[in-house]
Amino acid sequence: MSNKITTLLFDLDGTLVDTNELIFSSFQHTLDLYYPGQYTREDILPFFGPSLTSTFYGINGEKAEEMIEVYQAHNKAHHDELVTIFPTVLETIKQLKESGYKLGVVTTKRTEVAKMGLELTKLTPYFDVFIAFEDVEKTKPDPEALFKAIEMLDSRPEEAIMVGDNFHDILAGKYAGMKTAGVSWTIKGVDYLKSYEPDYILETMSDLLDIVEGKR
Structure with missing residues (x-):
């Protein structure tokens, strides 16, 4: 199961x-x-x-x-x-948070500018954990940041999914023993992302709602 x-x-x-x-x-x-x-x-x-x-x-x-x-x-x-926010992101994150899911950001970006992006797009209140470049010794695709986030969230890798637009997001998720989801709006093209075999490809962020409910 x-x-x-x-x-x-x-x-x-x-x-x-x-x-x-x-x-x-x-x-x-x-x-x-x-x-x-x-x-x-x-x-x-x-x-x-x-x-x-x-x-x-x-x-x-x-x-x-x-x-x-x-x-x-x-x-x-x-x-x-x-900087802008991608379609359905804010609504989806808000709904996930209200439904009781644990949410974290894991970025290779440096803290100051990364937090500027979250503030600008009004996403800050919805995330329980934020891991940036300065918080780890090894960045993605090494799974260190993902393990750190999971520990802070008092969760387990097998209960988690890593969502990203780049190969290092997918590989980090796989190395950590998590499910992975690639986003079709990646600037490098969805075929590039599919080559790393994520468990899911999201056409829009709201696709996550069906995935977490087991409908996909």
Whole structure:
């Protein structure tokens, strides 16, 4: 008999909140300063998902911290004008919370800007746990953050589902022994996400309501 889902963990960027243009803009601004004209939007796409630390150290280890600061300054300055919430997210999260499910955010983003996104989209009150880049030694796809969230929620992996838009969300969920759900609105394309074999693909966030009730 399968375990009933009691706990839902969510990635933030690209899953709950639409930060795609903000991320593109922040990377483009930063990379154009250091490598003028060398990076296109297509080149930037693989940087969606991993932490800024892993991305910028991969580009230039000596300048990585400096580049992160430039990225973050641009990101904060343009945050509220470029960030929106995906359709049905707020209503679904609210309904899950009111139904007694345990909810957490697990992001590779740094705390300050991640919390700005939750505040802007009015999602903050619905989450019991928030795990960001600074809270772990190893970011997704390592399952450390997911295990930490589960422990804080007094839950178990077999009762949880990890929802995300990127491969590292799906792999982290699998490594943690959880169910996984990929979102069809991932900027990398749903076929990319399907290749990592999540248990579910969400056409819209409200699909989760049927999943947790065992209708899917």
